[in-house]
Amino acid sequence: IPTANSKHNTKLTDYIRENNFIRDKAHVHHVDFLEQYGFLEKGIKGHTDNTISTAILDMQQLYNLPLTGILDEMTSAAMRMPRCGQSDHQHSRRMRIFKHHRGKRYSLEGSKWHKRTVTYKISHYSRKVDYLKTDALVKEAFGMWSKVIPLDFVDLGYFHRGPVDVEIFWAQGYHGDRFPFKGVGGVLAHCFYPRYGGDAHFDDAEHWVIGDGPYGTINMIQVMAHEFGHGIGLYHSSDKHSIMQPFYAGYDPNFKLGRDDILA
Numbered sequence: 001i002p003t004a005n006s007k008h009n010t011k012l013t014d015y016i017r018e019n020n021f022i023r024d025k026a027h028v029h030h031v032d033f034l035e036q037y038g039f040l041e042k043g044i045k046g047h048t049d050n051t052i053s054t055a056i057l058d059m060q061q062l063y064n065l066p067l068t069g070i071l072d073e074m075t076s077a078a079m080r081m082p083r084c085g086q087s088d089h090q091h092s093r094r095m096r097i098f099k100h101h102r103g104k105r106y107s108l109e110g111s112k113w114h115k116r117t118v119t120y121k122i123s124h125y126s127r128k129v130d131y132l133k134t135d136a137l138v139k140e141a142f143g144m145w146s147k148v149i150p151l152d153f154v155d156l157g158y159f160h161r162g163p164v165d166v167e168i169f170w171a172q173g174y175h176g177d178r179f180p181f182k183g184v185g186g187v188l189a190h191c192f193y194p195r196y197g198g199d200a201h202f203d204d205a206e207h208w209v210i211g212d213g214p215y216g217t218i219n220m221i222q223v224m225a226h227e228f229g230h231g232i233g234l235y236h237s238s239d240k241h242s243i244m245q246p247f248y249a250g251y252d253p254n255f256k257l258g259r260d261d262i263l264a
Contacts, residue, residue, distance in 0.1 A: 037246075039055035065078060121155065126220075127204060138155070165197075189203060200227045202223065217251075219251045242258040
């Protein structure tokens with residue numbers, strides 16, 4: 001088992017230390033985490049130590065953590081970080097073997113929009129951010145992607161009652177799909193791939209803000225742009241400069257698409 005990752009993400013490890021995730025006593029069962037995000041196969045009673053170690057290595061590789069294959073302090077802390085609800089299964093070794101290809105830092109989910117113009121509406125706003133400012137942020141986040149892909153995103157407006165391609169809303173707990181939110185921390189949001197409609201859901205229990213904010217706040221546009229990346233068909237990325245990394249590592253004043261995001 002390798003003992004170091006020469007490309008480990010210093011921004012991530014600094015964020016973990018600065019925000020006390022190492023000292024955080026919140027319990028996250030590592031096997032549940034590895035199953036939930038696709039590193040371990042669900043429904044297996046009693047994973048072997050070797051299988052768990054391999055799954056931890058895959059998770060460490062994706063997060064750009066030191067490669068130890070054990071549930072060390074930094075890996076355990078990373079599992080408690082706020083993140084996207086989409087699976088990381090495409091980065092698991094078992095899936096790469098099954099598909100007979102080497103893992104990429106970025107990859108496409110396989111579905112895409114078969115049209116040039118994609119319509120959307122926000123059906124329920126966050127209670128934390130003004131609705132007009134939210135409209136502007138959504139437009140800006142979609143605009144980041146439309147600059148590099150041949151798609152135009154058109155807001156039909158809150159009062160539009162006809163069909164739209166993408167519905168966006170903020171909610172808490174159970175909200176009409178199989179992936180309920182569980183409150184502050186953990187999963188911030190999830191967005192469905194184009195083949196499943198591209199809808200984006202955000203947990204309104206989170207402390208959403210525009211830009212930088214106090215401890216525990218989440219910069220809205222960073223999460224939006226990430227989720228909309230799934231909405232155009234992107235998986236998570238292991239590139240430390242990509243906005244498609246699975247976790248939220250704090251406010252980034254220089255937030256923009258990375259090279260891998262554009263190449264994907």
